[in-house]
Amino acid sequence: MSKIALITGITGQDGSYLAELLLGKGYEVHGVIRRASTFNTHRIDHLYEDPHGVGVKLHLHYGDLSDGVRLVTLLNEIAPDEVYNLAAQSHVRVSFDEPEHTADTTGTGTVRLLEAIRASKVRPKFYQASTSELYGATPPPQDEETPFYPRSPYAAAKLYSYWITKNYREAYDMFAVNGILFNHESPRRGETFVTRKITRAVAAIKAGQQEHLYMGNIDSIRDWGYAAEYVEGMWRMLQVDEPEDFVLATGDGITVRDFLEVSFAHAGLNWEDHIKYDPRYLRPTEVDALIGDPSKAKAKLGWVPTISGRELAKLMVVADIEALKHGDKWIDKVQLASWDAS
CATH class of the missing domain: 3.90.25.10 (UDP-galactose 4-epimerase, domain 1)
Incomplete structure (x- = not known):
């Protein structure tokens, strides 16, 4: 029987690559998208193609991290084995202009999703998209033990998400992990980055x-890497026996x-x-230098980036x-x- 994954932020760069990866592994993939007057699914439209006639396994649902009740409903309906929280206001410079919106979407949205999992009848493994921006002013190289020093409203909101994910893991025995990903780009990257x-x-x-x-x-x-490689690392974090947090980076x-x-x-x-x-x-x-040390991911996940x-x-x-x-x-x-x- 196919595994089921739920992805928030599925229409973004990482969400599209992750959906592609999971579909290739035989998953049934569900994505949460916000209702808008225009379509914003161009990064995943090609995933609806069904050349083998086996049935499309990609499904989209309207929802938002600001609506906890809707999240509970979706979790009970979909019953996912894995949840990947990639949704956020993720532009660092914009977070200075919209700090409250960033805090609500990027920070509080995470606890709404974790609470929805706790309130639902399912117990999926949970991946939280964390960021190298957490390190901010702390000098490199940065790994899982490096102290955080966020330097933007975005990073501060992500710091809350990081710690609330660890808290739910320890308080409620959830399989919940933080992927501390350093900058990862691709032709699917948003045009303002x-x-x-x-x-x-x-x-x-x-x-x-x-x-x-x-x-x-x-x-x-x-420390720039290729997004298509980094989503493989996300998936690997949910395949290990015990939940842990991991840095993904090139080291360069x-x-x-x-x-x-x-x-x-x-x-x-x-x-x-x-x-x-x-x-x-x-x-x-400003954040002067971010250079990650992915040694733990290499040793425990077998994840090694190839594109500098x-x-x-x-x-x-x-x-x-x-x-x-x-x-x-x-x-x-x-x-x-x-x-x-x-």
Whole structure:
């Protein structure tokens, strides 16, 4: 009998890759989406294809982390074996403008979902999407034992989610884990996030559609990996015998400046000819360096990332150039064998 998974945030980058992974493993996948006047399912539309005629195993349900009663209803109806909480207001800079909304969605939403699990008749394994932003001002390398020092409303909200997940694990004997994921990107990354902002601009500049890209702090260091690999780590965290928290990272940090240089160079451009500084993109409090130590995940989960931040920049540039050639249509999947990493 197929396992059943419930994913909040299924229409986002991580949710789409995770749904793809689980469907490939034979799961029946259910996703929670918010009601809106327009569709926002482009990242998962291809998952409704059924070339083998075995029946589509992807199901979407309207719901919201602000509605605890609806969450209880969905859990009782779906009876999932695994729940992945990927829903959040996840943009760090925006969290300074909308701190209350961020706290409610990213922080309180987690406890609503945990309470819904406790109130329902099912006992699924629970994955909480945590973040390297928890470390904030704490110097790298950062692992599961590194002290937290959040530097944004987003990180503070995620800190609450982290600790409430541990609390429910210990207080109610739940199989509940935190995946502390360092930055992970892909061609499915939202267009307002810095990596995708860069690679989309490279494609537009290469095509002669724009001339400059405006940036804030380009000296910050991040540990960038490939999102499609990181969702495998999420799944593995729920397959072990005992619940534990894990860091997922590449262990290799590069600056935003490095990402710019590689991205522009892969398109035959000099980044310095096109970048302009704009203080509007600075955070009120900056996070200088995030570099993870994934040793525990390697040892206990057998999870090892293969794509570095520099390779990721090239992959995303290729995808955005191809998307622009096709009328700026989003490319839902990049076959790694088809892109030139030279």
